[in-house]
Amino acid sequence: MTSSPVPARKGKPARKGKPKGRHPDKALSAQFVRAAPPGRYCDGNTLYLFVQESGARSWVQRLVIRGRRHDLGLGSAALVSLAEARVRARANRKLAREGGDPMAERRRARDVPSFAEAAARVLAQKQPGWRSEKHGRDWMSSLERYAFPRIGKVSVSEVTSADLLEILSPIWYTKAATARVVLQRMRSVLDWAMAMEFRTGNPCDQLRPVLGSQHRVIRHMPALPHRDVAAAIRAVRGTSRSPAGPLAFEFLVLTAARWGEVRWAEWGEIDDGARVWTVPAARMKAKREHRVPLCRRALEILDRARALDDRSPFVFTRGGAKPLSEKTLRRLLKKQEIAAVPHGFRSSFRDWAAEKTDHPREVVEAALAHVVQNRVEAAYRRTDLFERRRHLMNDWAAYLADDRSRD
Template identity: 90%
Template sequence: MRNPNPYAIRPRRRKPKGRHPDKALSAQFVRAAPPGRYCDGNTLYLFVQRSGARSWVQRLVIRGRRHDLGLGSVALVSLSEARVKARANRKLAREGGDPLAERRRARNVPSFADAAARVLGQKQAGWRSEKHASDWMASLHRYAFPRIGKVAVSEVTSADLLEILSPIWYTKAATARVVLQRVRAVLDWAVAMEFRDANPCDQLKPVLGSQNRVIRHMRALPHREVAAAIREVGRSRRSVAGPLAFEFLVLTAARWGEVRWAEWEEMDHDARVWTVPAARMKSKREHRVPLCPRAMEILDRARTIDCDGPFVFTRGGAKPLSEKTLRRLLKKHEVPAVPHGFRSSFRDWAAEKTDHPREVVEAALAHVVHNRVEAAYRRTDLFERRRHLMNDWAAYLADDRNRG
């Protein structure tokens, strides 16, 4: 008999007693069940609508809150498949995971190309050279993107990477190592973002094999030939700033990037000191360079060429010399060395021809002290001793006996 009082307190529905259902449904029942909700057990339910549509729903507690997860239509997901999905979700939830977050993450997985762009955006803020950023992406465009650029970063496999690297692993060994390094950076990001569990790059080297690479040092001149190279480059008629910058680089034993971007505000004419800011140093530390009399003459000569712009050595206006200027000058005058090689020439001269202590020479080259204990206790930059060293280097280069 129906309760005539609609506002009467209804008896509280009690939780069923006994064992929880486990695999209570059958495939035949799933196909023929009338509209309603049916429990299969282990948080899995079959929902049958009046229209006849049938679907799987899992009622699960995730981090203290109840959620209903749709597992798909009966037409696409069988009873056994629904049970496997429900079990995996339940296990993940019991371990503190979030099946919903996993599902959202799966929908938002970027392609490898999109992931590479995000990694580049994150990394290039710490790079000094804009060219490095373009080179970084160009190598991926050429070798990686044709195969995996549009592939979800979670789906890239070691087989994909072998297809990319195998053709160039021995024929273009240096390029292959660079591509592998950059692909690894993108996939490390994917692991950190939990788009994938592991980096497939870890499995490649045993399969690709050893490249047996021979270490090739940058081409450098013997120190006794450096003065002749300065004289030869100084004969250039096409550029004035280039030869001046070259001689300044040799006299200061600096890197080309430090010289090329040198600004007038960094030069202390009275103290004869060039202070290179930390942002332009490889060591990320400010570096003071003592300037010998000849280096000061070069600065005075550079002033007469262009004193309006911020840079010491310019190609006109407010533009510094291009990165390739010095390489082209050396090649044109048949000097068999690269700009960085003159630091090696300086180092060999100091070791063979002088008694200056090793730590003074290393400080002149702005090399980092790798021993942590020694670095912690060394607070001086040995500046005055370096001034004597650089004056001796300038005198050696100017000595007529070395200008044969």
């Protein structure tokens, strides 16, 4: 049998230490909650009823969280019954005893972003690590087009696998590559939500068996046979209103580099005396610094580029401090009806090295800045085979300069 609830005494000093005797437990009744006069009443288990002079009644829990006392509001007594308040108080007390923070849980529940807001925060987190701003725009635009109409305004904690199936099913087979990209990007957003403790699982994990296999076919980037590369260089020379484009194209072919590495190349990376171009790790696909030996023709191209604009930090520029456009080389090749993309000339170089030379495979792979896949071999290889690569690149330049038949 519990004692009758008594309001806290006013105007008298509080007794030091804990009160003697048995702590109250379920001291209040539903009838008393409805009729209690102004004051503070203890129900037990850290739960209190506060009745204001105006008659407003609310539940407050006094709880020690990680060594500090806090008052947690549990809602109005008009909306939260005595039984509900006891359940909430018990759950909060249990969580606090286990080292958790009920206040943090409530803040998280209140501050959960929508899927669109979460995507924006993920983009802001990832963008500094990407080499291109365009990738960030593409990343967001794919979600805006396919995901946001369905789940953009939905709380990131409430997104379900059914929502994701509604997004992906219409494009899973008709736009297979796009669907895979959208799935990957939605997974990134929901992984972030898990890391922020807004949810406990990622619904993307359940989709693959349901969506089914796409029977992916590997499509290689269009590339020229190596015997036709020299003719392509001659066709591109002098065809653009800006000479920087053709120079950049020939430099790309001679160095077997990626277009992003060439497009953003800066004069500070070039050592004319040592005949070396050092591409920083931030611009490399493998995130490792890469030294590129420069043949005589590559140095001539650099001299011509320097004469065009020696004020820009970029080697190949469209004027001022701007590098060439990402589409510059594709337009040049398309204009000359050359059936290849810039990246395809790395394949042409690789085929030439395999078919026409005796250079070891590891030297050719190092020239392409490919990562050694075997972990044991990678652990022991401490050299970048630079001098052997210099001989390889000189042979490639000589092959391209030879106007004789490539049969």
